[in-house]
Amino acid sequence: MQEWAMEYPLIESMRDLKPVTWINPFAKKEETDRSFPLTKMDIIEAEKLWQRFAPYLAKAFPETKPLNGIIESPLREISHFKEALEKHHHETLPGTFYLKCDHELPISGSVKARGGVFEVLKHAEKLALENGMITKEDNYEKFMEPQFKQFFKQYTIGVGSTGNLALSIGTISAELGFTVDVHMSSDAKQWKKDLLRKKGVRVHEYDGDFSVAITQGREKTEEDPNGYFVDDEDSKALFLGYSVAALRLKAQLDVKQITVDEKHPLVVYLPCGVGGSPGGIAFGLKQVFGDAVHCIFVEPTHSPSVLLGMMTERHEKLCVQDFGIDNKTEADGLAVGRPSRFATEISQKLVGGAYTIEDDELYKLLTMLADREGIYVEPSAAAGLIGPLKLMQSGYVKEYGLESQLINGTHIAWSTGGALVPEEEMKVFYEKGKSLLRR
Template sequence: MKQRCIECGKEYNVNEVVYTCECGGLLEIIYDYDSIELDRDSFKGREFGVWRYIELLPVKDKDKIVSLKEGNTPLYRCKNLEKELGIKELYVKNEGANPTGSFKDRGMTVGVSLANVLGVDVVGCASTGNTSASLAAYSAKANKKCIVLLPEGKVALGKLAQAMFYGAMVIEIAGNFDKALEMVRKLAENKYLYLLNSVNPFRLEGQKTIGFEIAEQLNWDVPDRVVVPVGNAGNISAIWKGFKEFYKIGLIDNLPKMTGIQAEGAKPIVEAFKRGDKDIKPYDNPETVATAIRIGNPVNAKKALDAIYSSNGYAESVSDEEILEAQKLLARREGIFVEPASASSIAGLKKLLEEGVIDRDERVVCITTGHGLKDPDTAIKACEKPIKVKDMDELLKIIKN
C-alpha cells in the first residue's frame, strides 16, 4: 500500500504525513491488488458497515479503529418517483442514515483511525458543516482535540450545533469555505493539526465504500449510472474508485457512469466538463441554498473530472428552485427527508431525463448525502406555513374542505 500522485506518479509511504505531492498534485491510495484475495462469498457472516471491507482499507490494526457503526445505509427502491419521473428503475442511497447524519462519517472513521496509527493528538478541518460535525464526533470518540474552521454565517444550524456539542473548538472565519480551507491547510503544513478534509486521500478511502455497498445491495449487478451531488468533489471520485477496485479484483463485471450535479451558483466542475477541460476556473463568491455544496474551488476537482470522463458520465447544474422542489418531491413521494445539497442529485436526474442525457430505461442510483434535519430552517422556509385554527368548528371546516 502506498500514496501515489495522480499527476507525476511520485510515491510516498503510507506513514508519511503528506497531503499533496511536491509537484502540487493530488494523492491517491494504491493497494497491491494482486495480493488481495476476495470473492463474493468472502463477505458472508461479516458485520455490515465500512470496516466490512477491511482488505481494501488502509488501517489493518483493529485496535486502532474508531467507529460509530457507520455505513450500511439503506438503498431504497423509489417506485413512486419512477412513475413521477418516467424512469424504469430508480434507487436512492441515503447517506443521511449515518451516525452524524451524513456520508462524511465513512471518511472520518478511516481518517481518525489513521490518526491513531500515526499517533496524532490534534485533528482539524475546514467545513461547510457536515465535515465538522462528523470529525467532531469521531475525535470525541478517539479522545482527540478537534479544531474546525467554518465560514461565518454560512453554516446550517443543525450542523453547527453538532460540532459545538461534540466538543470541537469551533472557529468562524470572515470568508467562505475556500478561505477556511486555505487557513486550515496552513495550520496542517506547520504541524499544528492533522488535516482531515478530503484533500487527505485517506478520507476518501472510507467514502469509496458507498460504491462497495451499492454493488452488494444490488446483488453485484452494478447500476447503469450513479448520480452524486458535488461540492468539494471528493465523494464522486471516491465512489468511482470503489467501483473500479471491485472491478479490478473481479467482484463486479461492469462499471457505472458517474454523473456529478452542482448548484448553478457554484458549478466550476460543470463548466470545465462542458468545455472539455481537465482544469476548473474557480468561483470567487459561490452562492447557493445548498450550503453543503457551496464551494467555489473544489480541491478534488481533477479527481472528479477524471471519474466523469473515465466512466463516460456527465456533469450538470441545477438552480436553487430545482433543488428545493426536488427536496420536497423526495420527501412527499418517498418519505425520505434530505438536506438541500442531497436533493441536487434528484433535481439533476429530473433535468437530465428531460434533456434526454439519461435514458429512461437506465437503472439509476442517486446519492443523498445528508439528513434533512441538518438544515431545518431552509426546509421550513420552502414549505407552506402551518394552518392556525381557533376551535374545533374551525378545524372541522378546514379538514372537510
C-alpha cells in the first residue's frame, strides 16, 4: 500500500475517506489514442431508434405524450442556488449555472431511463425484426398489441442494480411483456424493491454490494437460453442510450441561445457509479462540442471506484475494497466498488477530472437546492451541485487556461434521480440536510 501511495499520492487521502480532486493527465496527452469502439454515427443511429419507438412510448407511458414519446428532461437555470452556494462558501463563481433535470425523466425518474430503456427497446426491436413481427418502416405502436406481449413473455430480461437502473429496466421490460429478474444489492432502497414488485418484476436481494448483485444476476440470466442480461459493467447499448443526451442538450442550449465554443466553455458535472451513464453522456458531449466541453465525474468518498480505475489505469481490475474503502454510502445510485471496463477505458481519454464528496455534503446541497429553487432530488443526484466550487478550488482552471473564459462559461450539474422517491423519504433527506446546515 505504501508503494501505491508513493505512485498515486491521492490514494492516502482516499483511504482516509477525505474529499479529493483529480485532474486527468491522460485526457491532455497529445499521443492519447482517440479512437473509440463507437462513433458519432452510432449516436445518431441510437437517436433514430428512440424516434421509431416514440409512438409506442407515447401510448404506453402517457407522461411522455407532451414530448410525443421522447424521454427527455428540462434544463433549468439555478441562479438562486448559485448565490446560496457562493454565500455559504464565501466564493465567487464565474459563469451561469444550470441543472439538467434527469430526476424528472419519465418512466423511472432518473438518468437510467436513458440507457436502461434504450437497451431494452433495442433488444425488443431485434427480437421482433428477427421473427418477422415488424419492419423498421412500421408504426411502432404495434408493440402495444397483445400478440407482442405474449411473444416477449417467453424471454427473460435480467439486470444487477443498486436501484435506479433496476427501476428503468424493470418498468419498460414489464410493460413490453418480458419476464423480468432484477438482482439488487444490499444498499438498494426498500421502496424501489417494493415498486418493482408491484410491476410484476421478480426481485432477488443480496447481502453484498453491487458487484455481488451483478455477478449473480449475470450468471443466473445466462443459464436461461432465452435470457438477456443488461450488463452495467460492459454494455455498449447502455452507453449509447446515454450518449444521445448530448444531441438533446445541444438543442436545449440553442433554444436558450447559449453559445459553446473556446471562448464560452461548457463544464458538466456528472455523478458517477459504475461509470456507464456519465461515460456515455461525456462521450456524446465530446462528439458534439469537442474541446469546448469539460466533463467532470463525481463520486462518494466511500465509493471512488471510477476515479481509482482511471487514475491507476487498472480500470475494472481494482475495486475500492482493495484499498480498505468500504463502499458504503447514502448515495445508493453511486455505491459501486468496481468500475465498468468498457465505459472507464473510454472515459479516461475524455474526462477532465473527478472529485469525491462526503455524504453529509450531499444532504446539505439537496436541502439548499430545495430551499432556493423548489427542486427536490435524491442524495446521489446532488453530487454535481458543488462542481463549480471544486473546479475553482482546484488547479483545473489554470491547467486548461480557462481563467478569462469562465466568466462567459456555462456550468451544468447533471441531476440523476429523485422524482419517484416517496414523499416521506424525501422529507427525511431534506430534514437531515437542514440539520447539517444549522451546525
